[in-house]
Amino acid sequence: MREIKPREANEKARKVWNSNATFWNKHMGEGNDFVNHLVWPATERLLDLKANEEILDIACGNGFSSRKLSRIGAKVTAFDFSEVMIEAAMSVKSDENKRIDYRVMDATDPSALLDLGTHRYDAAICCMALFDMADIEPLFRSLLRLLKKDGRFVFSLIHPCFNNDRMVQIAEMEDREGEISTRYGVKVWGYMTPTTSQGVGIPGQPEVQLYFHRPLQLVLQPLFRIGFVLDGFEERAFPPEYDGGTFPLSWSGKYSEIPPVLVARVRPK
Numbered sequence: 073m074r075e076i077k078p079r080e081a082n083e084k085a086r087k088v089w090n091s092n093a094t095f096w097n098k099h100m101g102e103g104n105d106f107v108n109h110l111v112w113p114a115t116e117r118l119l120d121l122k123a124n125e126e127i128l129d130i131a132c133g134n135g136f137s138s139r140k141l142s143r144i145g146a147k148v149t150a151f152d153f154s155e156v157m158i159e160a161a162m163s164v165k166s167d168e169n170k171r172i173d174y175r176v177m178d179a180t181d182p183s184a185l186l187d188l189g190t191h192r193y194d195a196a197i198c199c200m201a202l203f204d205m206a207d208i209e210p211l212f213r214s215l216l217r218l219l220k221k222d223g224r225f226v227f228s229l230i231h232p233c234f235n236n237d238r239m240v241q242i243a244e245m246e247d248r249e250g251e252i253s254t255r256y257g258v259k260v261w262g263y264m265t266p267t268t269s270q271g272v273g274i275p276g277q278p279e280v281q282l283y284f285h286r287p288l289q290l291v292l293q294p295l296f297r298i299g300f301v302l303d304g305f306e307e308r309a310f311p312p313e314y315d316g317g318t319f320p321l322s323w324s325g326k327y328s329e330i331p332p333v334l335v336a337r338v339r340p341k
């Protein structure tokens with residue numbers, strides 16, 4: 073993709089998310105297989121929610137994660153920069169959804185973020201969205217102010233080492249002295265350089281979306297510099313028995329040794 077400035081990329085990403093929001097909401101519902109097998113179990117463990125805690129759900133999409141948290145008693149503020157996503161989130165008719173404070177807000181806009189309050193939240197989550205953001209440092213800096221001193225921030229990512237724009241999923245078959253076997257893996261030829269690329273999150277979505285690949289050090293070093301420490305980390309792969317996926321080489325249990333997702337927790341130092 074041609075070089076694109078963060079402001080321009082952010083606006084382009086917002087337009088694409090608005091175009092894809094209705095399709096995304098229909099397919100995501102209250103959580104797809106990536107969420108149910110990979111993202112949410114680790115998020116719940118690392119979040120370790122206590123009764124009546126106040127939680128910020130960053131880039132909440134159609135709000136399924138906000139509803140899960142609200143259902144178990146959290147007081148949730150949830151935001152996304154796509155107004156169509158927020159409309160979809162708010163349209164769900166349930167008691168737990170009525171209790172959520174949904175907002176249209178941009179995670180790259182620190183002044184909007186800081187209007188939410190100072191040292192207000194027990195925890196924040198950002199599920200599978202940092203790689204959709206053109207710039208992540210304004211959010212990290214704001215989080216240090218938004219979270220209580222003993223707060224925590226749990227985020228999930230498509231694993232930048234194994235699941236990025238410079239990899240392919242492969243299957244290899246070999247005949248070793250009459251013994252035929254098939255191996256499933258990934259071939260990666262790029263990781264260190266941050267990139268902006270286009271791709272599909274859910275096959276069939278109306279428009280390709282932007283992905284902002286960052287090697288792990290470019291996610292963690294800003295957090296460390298700003299004043300967070302990493303204190304929880306899980307790499308998530310499908311269990312061997314899971315045979316889902318739209319295409320023969322879709323992520324599934326065939327790749328149970330390769331994690332397409334990671335979930336991490338950081339805390340203010």
Ligand SMILES: C[S@@+](CC[C@H](N)C(=O)[O-])C[C@H]1O[C@@H](n2cnc3c(N)ncnc32)[C@H](O)[C@@H]1O
Binds near residue numbers: 152
């Ligand atoms: C892959 S979806 C994930 C949504 C939801 N967290 C989930 O797990 O289904 C990424 C979301 O990030 C939102 N997003 C991307 N950049 C954003 C930004 N700068 N501010 C707020 N939301 C943003 C998109 O609108 C989209 O809803």
